[in-house]
Amino acid sequence: MFFLVIFIFNCAAKAGLSLNISDSCPSMCKCAPEEVIHCNRAGLRALPGEIAASTVSLNLSNNYLRILTTNTFRNLTFLHSLWLDGNNLTFLSPGTFHALSKLRELDLSRNSRLTYLHANTFRGLLNLISLDLSHCNIFEIHPLLFSHLPSLERLNLASNNMRYVPQAFSNLSSLTRLSLESNHIEAIGRDSLKDLESLYDLNLRKNRIWIIQNGAFTRLLRLGVLNLGHNFIADLPNQLFNGLIQLKTMHLEANRITDIDCTFRLLLNLRNLYLNNNQISSISDSAFSYLNKLHFLHLSKNNLSSLPLRLFVELPKLKYVFLSHNPWKCDCKMFWFLRWTAMFRGALEGLDCSFPNRHNTTALGGPQPGDPMDCTAPPELESKDKCGAAGISVAPGPPAPTSEVFLLVAICHTWYFARRWDTSAHPIC
Numbered sequence: 001m002f003f004l005v006i007f008i009f010n011c012a013a014k015a016g017l018s019l020n021i022s023d024s025c026p027s028m029c030k031c032a033p034e035e036v037i038h039c040n041r042a043g044l045r046a047l048p049g050e051i052a053a054s055t056v057s058l059n060l061s062n063n064y065l066r067i068l069t070t071n072t073f074r075n076l077t078f079l080h081s082l083w084l085d086g087n088n089l090t091f092l093s094p095g096t097f098h099a100l101s102k103l104r105e106l107d108l109s110r111n112s113r114l115t116y117l118h119a120n121t122f123r124g125l126l127n128l129i130s131l132d133l134s135h136c137n138i139f140e141i142h143p144l145l146f147s148h149l150p151s152l153e154r155l156n157l158a159s160n161n162m163r164y165v166p167q168a169f170s171n172l173s174s175l176t177r178l179s180l181e182s183n184h185i186e187a188i189g190r191d192s193l194k195d196l197e198s199l200y201d202l203n204l205r206k207n208r209i210w211i212i213q214n215g216a217f218t219r220l221l222r223l224g225v226l227n228l229g230h231n232f233i234a235d236l237p238n239q240l241f242n243g244l245i246q247l248k249t250m251h252l253e254a255n256r257i258t259d260i261d262c263t264f265r266l267l268l269n270l271r272n273l274y275l276n277n278n279q280i281s282s283i284s285d286s287a288f289s290y291l292n293k294l295h296f297l298h299l300s301k302n303n304l305s306s307l308p309l310r311l312f313v314e315l316p317k318l319k320y321v322f323l324s325h326n327p328w329k330c331d332c333k334m335f336w337f338l339r340w341t342a343m344f345r346g347a348l349e350g351l352d353c354s355f356p357n358r359h360n361t362t363a364l365g366g367p368q369p370g371d372p373m374d375c376t377a378p379p380e381l382e383s384k385d386k387c388g389a390a391g392i393s394v395a396p397g398p399p400a401p402t403s404e405v406f407l408l409v410a411i412c413h414t415w416y417f418a419r420r421w422d423t424s425a426h427p428i429c
């Protein structure tokens with residue numbers, strides 16, 4: 001009898017508890033605690049009415065929501081996070097998020113009918129930090145769309161339908177990460193990215209980029225990672241990456257690059273350089289001259305038959321060099337490489353250069369003068385530092401305090417700082 005009473009009491013308590021939960025929580029959703037509501041995969045076609053005004057986090061992922069109006073979220077003024085990904089959203093009325101001034105995170109990804117966003121869609125989201133609009137079908141963005149988002153730090157526009165870089169990034173001075181990966185962008189204009197002064201990570205991978213105007217990256221002084229991999233880039237003009245003085249990682253793999261000249265000369269902080277899967281057949285001998293911090297160099301899957309003599313001379317930090325899948329020609333031009341490898345402390349991958357006469361002491365030890373294998377002949381005279389010179393020969397006439405000069409000062413400063421105890425002069429300082 002005693003046990004039966006306890007049993008009944010227990011059941012009643014459980015029933016009471018579950019009643020309480022369903023009181024404050026929409027029936028299709030789970031709430032734990034009350035301020036965190038999960039309604040993902042609940043078959044919702046509209047927002048349930050019973051969502052408490054105190055809700056802080058609302059997960060509406062993977063439902064069938066189609067239209068959001070200015071009333072939908074009007075009462076949810078405490079909301080910090082809102083997930084609307086994987087719905088069927090076709091239209092967001094201007095002002096939909098007007099009341100959500102505390103919202104920090106908004107996910108609108110995977111709404112494949114979302115093609116257009118009104119200029120005032122995001123008005124009121126004064127504290128929004130992260131906005132995900134990836135995997136929709138956006139093809140055009142109103143220039144003022146993001147101008148209401150002064151706190152935005154992360155913006156994901158990957159896998160949409162954009163053919164050009166939207167001219168909508170001018171008020172995003174807090175933005176640190178921007179992804180435009182997997183769109184159909186063909187060109188990057190001089191001014192599209194110029195106001196993104198806090199940007200650290202810019203992802204333009206998997207587009208159709210073949211034109212980049214000089215100066216496009218000049219103002220991105222904080223940029224640490226630039227991904228231009230899997231595009232149609234063929235030319236790398238010498239000024240292209242000017243300004244990227246903090247850049248640590250550059251992805252240019254899987255493009256159509258054939259020559260490397262002096263493009264990288266001002267990337268003083270570069271650590272990782274991805275140039276694999278191109279058609280590079282020529283690299284200028286001072287191409288990497290100032291890359292004092294370069295750790296990883298990826299040159300595999302190109303069309304290289306040799307490397308110039310001075311290429312690795314001033315790369316104190318070089319640790320990994322990837323060279324496989326190139327039509328290496330192991331003749332005297334590459335003889336220096338053999339000696340350099342013997343001294344190199346890092347790892348070298350994929351140069352299958354079995355120097356034909358490497359083990360043939362007759363050929364290497366005693367070549368006849370004029371013999372094609374006569375590797376004792378002095379190498380071609382080292383050319384002057386072409387890239388350094390290119391840096392100062394840009395502005396003929398009276399010197400003006402251009403950014404070029406500023407960057408040159410930066411090079412020299414770095415040089416002298418790094419070699420405080422060394423009195424030798426830098427060739428261009």
Ligand SMILES: *[C@@H]1O[C@H](CO)[C@@H](O)[C@H](O)[C@H]1NC(C)=O
Binds near residue numbers: 016
């Ligand atoms: C459940 O609801 C009753 C009144 O309906 C209330 O007195 C009680 O505190 C609630 N319990 C919980 C855990 O919220």
Ligand SMILES: *[C@@H]1O[C@H](CO)[C@@H](O)[C@H](O)[C@H]1NC(C)=O
Binds near residue numbers: 040041062083
């Ligand atoms: C929201 O729900 C989806 C499942 O539909 C889940 O993948 C996601 O992690 C949830 N988000 C959060 C923040 O809980």
Ligand SMILES: *[C@@H]1O[C@H](CO)[C@@H](O)[C@H](O)[C@H]1NC(C)=O
Binds near residue numbers: 049074
């Ligand atoms: C918002 O709250 C008011 C009362 O504060 C209420 O009358 C109205 O129905 C609520 N709107 C929604 C969409 O829940």
Ligand SMILES: *[C@@H]1O[C@H](CO)[C@@H](O)[C@H](O)[C@H]1NC(C)=O
Binds near residue numbers: 064
């Ligand atoms: C999504 O919305 C469209 C109309 O905009 C409708 O034709 C379609 O059936 C909807 N899909 C789902 C899964 O609800």
Ligand SMILES: *[C@@H]1O[C@H](CO)[C@@H](O)[C@H](O)[C@H]1NC(C)=O
Binds near residue numbers: 147148170171
């Ligand atoms: C965008 O920034 C410019 C100055 O950079 C400012 O004049 C303008 O008012 C801003 N627009 C909005 C909508 O905040």
Ligand SMILES: *[C@@H]1O[C@H](CO)[C@@H](O)[C@H](O)[C@H]1NC(C)=O
Binds near residue numbers: 279303305
């Ligand atoms: C590879 O380079 C050689 C010259 O070194 C050139 O003749 C050839 O066309 C190049 N092949 C490709 C696929 O670019």
Ligand SMILES: *[C@@H]1O[C@H](CO)[C@@H](O)[C@H](O)[C@H]1NC(C)=O
Binds near residue numbers: 357360362363
């Ligand atoms: C060494 O090189 C000479 C001249 O190139 C060649 O005639 C000879 O066969 C080579 N010997 C071996 C063992 O490869």
